[in-house]
Amino acid sequence: MHTDTTPGITPAPAAPEPGPPPVLALAGLSWFVGGAVIVDAIDMAVAEGEFVALIGPNGAGKTSLFNLVSGLTRPTAGTVSLAGTDVTRFAPYRRARLGMGRTFQTSSVFADLTVGANAGLAVQARTGESRRFWRLAAPDGGAEATRVLDLVRLSHRADVLAGDLSHGDKRKLELALLLARGPRLILLDEPMAGVSAGEVGELTTVIQDVHREQGCTVLMVEHHMEVLLDMADRLAVMHHGALLALTDPESAMADPDVQAAYLGDGA
Structure with a gap:
């Protein structure tokens, strides 16, 4: 060269x-x-x-x-x-x-489902199983749902209805739902x-x-x-x-x- x-x-x-x-x-x-x-x-x-x-x-x-x-x-x-x-x-x-994930000024969670089920639905949405979510959503949301709830300090409230959470905890749940989608x-x-x-x-x-x-x-x-x-x-x-x-x-x-x-x- x-x-x-x-x-x-x-x-x-x-x-x-x-x-x-x-x-x-x-x-x-x-x-x-x-x-x-x-x-x-x-x-x-x-x-x-x-x-x-x-x-x-x-x-x-x-x-x-x-x-x-x-x-x-x-x-x-x-x-x-x-x-x-x-x-x-x-x-x-x-x-x-x-x-890209976004939260809004007003809370948007499934109030009549538990915290764990909310997180489970978000995980299923990422994996493509959301069309069958009413049958698949586990009461505790599954392992991945528990992981994202741990991140926002809500895993101890997995069995609580989302509608019964305080406003601050609803905000944390919304964040967990975003994190579930990576x-x-x-x-x-x-x-x-x-x-x-x-x-x-x-x-x-x-x-x-x-x-x-x-x-x-x-x-x-x-x-x-x-x-x-x-x-x-x-x-x-x-x-x-x-x-x-x-x-x-x-x-x-x-x-x-x-x-x-x-x-x-x-x-």
Whole structure:
């Protein structure tokens, strides 16, 4: 093999190996309703295992952005990519199959089934047995269901009807149902909403444990700032539909524009 040894010419360094794509990538993501801009050209990337908290005043567009990411709303412009796959035109169920899971501001569990059976149904949905779930769901949910209930500290309540749980425990059960499907990305939409002050601490710990111990990538909307400052790697701050800042919590809260957004008109 010929090697160029011409004096004074230094061979170009080899190109670095490309890294893995971010778990979630948004490019110019926008949503207009009539003449109103609800979400305005959002660019954001969330890396594998990262915890990003989405914050902003009421009406900033946070839930609208979540709806675009999860597929409930079709964007006016821009793209949504999940682990390198463009899912902009994918329905929510197709995004779920690729590893995207979401909770909502209101609890969504089978109130008349036990905690274990709820978890068992989620496991069966992943394995393709959900069409026969009424016959297959075991009273205790099975071994895999017990595992995910352990992760959220609910295995001791497997025989309790989900409808009898406190609101905080229902939130933990919802998280277990997501984990049963093995998601790469978890979208948490105000998980502390309606949770009693006494349960916020334990729910916070559960979410932190899931993130750290399971390596889940998390994007979370939440109004409890004291909770987010200890949980998030970065804060994504929205205001009037636009991304105002995307940085570490300390830098975000020291940003004059962020302070003005929270202390100003709050629109």
